[in-house]
Amino acid sequence: MSAEVVVVGAGLAGLNCARTLTAWGVEVVVLEASDAVGGRIQTHREDGFLIDRGFQVYLTAYPEGRAVFDHDALRLGAFDPGAWVWVGGAFQHIGDPFRQPTQALPTLAADVGTLADKLRVLRLRQSVLSGSAEDLWRRPERTTEAALRERYGFSERMVDRFFRPFLGGVLLDPELTASSRAFEVYFRRFSEGAAALPAGGMQALPEQLAAALPDGTVRLGARVDGVAPYEVRTAEGEEIRAKAVLVATDALSAGGLLDLTPPRTKGTVQIAWAADAPPIDAPVLMLDGEGGGPLNNVQVVSSVxxxxAPPGQALITGSVLGEPKADDVSLDVAARAQLHRWFGPQVGGWRTLRIDRVPDALPDLPSLEPPERPARLRDGLYVTGDWRRNGSINGALAAGRHAAEAVLRDFGHDAP
Known part of the structure; x- marks a missing residue:
């Protein structure tokens, strides 16, 4: 068998690479080892519930997402801007007064930071929205914590009670050691749009991309165990010749196929519960501002x-950051004890649907210098993925598009 381009991996990067190439009339075959597209983006269907693998959201302000997804067809449900932060035995409301003016007074009164901190949030918002997003990738690189304290002047209380759990949930980085560039770009996206969930679960995103490809482009259950310039070998012994081979798998798999050193990954555990009624019937992100854990963030996703969730039921999920040593039963017991303090005895009646441990949730990229690694390794062999750019849906889509453009240029097309 032969094809002009073979893409290994049907995650968002690989699918968007294939989408870009086929739009230029290039023949593409995408080989995916699993039985579904999406890579790390997966949605489980269990007892009528849709449960994403790990806490994931789609940001409507992602520029790459706006270019490739049909938002109307996804039927997105959105979180309210801001968050509810558990501090001192009560939830403190941190909102976005630009989009929800009624939240201005509760936000100013919230016992999360000082009044000066609330004003510094406005300065942060203005800073990340000025100029283009590309300008943010060119800012001096430092840790997120250094940027919060030194560039923006936030107090220790504001950092610990709000930014640490908020960015813990978004970047899986409660230590705030991640790139300040990634933090500022994310904050821009949250300020420009909404965090949302598709009606079909997060896996609806890669499924929509795959459905737009020519019939037969994606082959599921096709595990690749060897790549070389101009050739791919599957686990079944099939050899596929190509003008270009592009590896778009997760970092660990790519490292094995290409003899590259992959970055470390950041993990999380998600617990999903079913309830007869939501503890709070609001589409909000709830954060542990006290750091008592084990849950960092909780959300009634069926309210978003x-x-x-099936009619008459609620789906609640909570995230434990990292890779805790406690077994699933012990973790569930500890999480329920925490939520009993938040919501009272109703938590005892919740049913645990599943506990997902996701050790590879995001690539660990403490430095984004340079902001993107080159896709072309040598003649006929390329690599892409969010771990080559930044750990996000937008990063994966952009990396896939850029890799396709590198192939097109090598093919002699007048690509961007």
Whole structure:
């Protein structure tokens, strides 16, 4: 068998690479080892509930997402801007007064930071929205914590009670050691749009991309165990010749195929519960501002996206950051004890649906210098993925598009 381009991996990067190439009339075959597209983006269907693998959201302000997804067809349900932060035995409301003016007074009164801190949030918002997003990738690189304290002047209380759990949930980085560039770009996206969930679960994103490809482009259950310039070998012994081979797998798999040193990954554990009624019927992100854990963030996802739960039921999920040593039963018991303090005895009646340990949730990229690694390794062999750019949906889509453009240029097309 032969094809002009073979893409190994049907995650967002590989699918968007294939989408870009086929739009230029290039023949593409995408080989995916698993039985579904999406890579790390997966949605489980269990007892009528939709449960994403790990806490994931789609940001409507992602520029790459706006270019490739049909938002109307996804039927997105959105979180309210801001968050509810558990501090001192009560939830403190941190909102976005630019989009929800009624949240201005509760935000100013919230016992999360000082009044000066609330004003510094406005300065942060203005800073990340000025100029283009590309300008943010060119800012001096430092840790997120250094940027919060030194560049923006936030107090220790504001950092610990709000930014640490908020960015812990978004970047899986409660230590705030991640790139300040990634933090500022994320904060821009949250300020420009909404965090949302598709009616079909997060896996609806890669499924929509795959459905737009020519019939037969994606082959599921096709595990690749060897790549070389101009050739791919599957685990079944099939050899596929190509003008270009592009590896778009996760970092660990790519490292094995290409003899590259992959970055470390950041993990998380998600616990999903079913309830007869939501503890709070609001589409909000709830954060542990006290650091008592084990849960960092909790959300009634069926209040954000009703399609995630059957009628008359609520779906609640909570995230434990890192890779805890406690077994699933012990973790569930500890999480319920925490939520009992938040919501009272109703938590005892919740049913645990599943516990997902996701050790590879995000690539660990403490430095984004340079902001993107080159896709072309040598003649006929390329690599892409969010770990080559930045750990996000937008990063994966952009990396896939850029890799396709590198192939097109080598093919002699007048690509961007």
């Amino acid at each position: 996206q009703p399609a995630y």
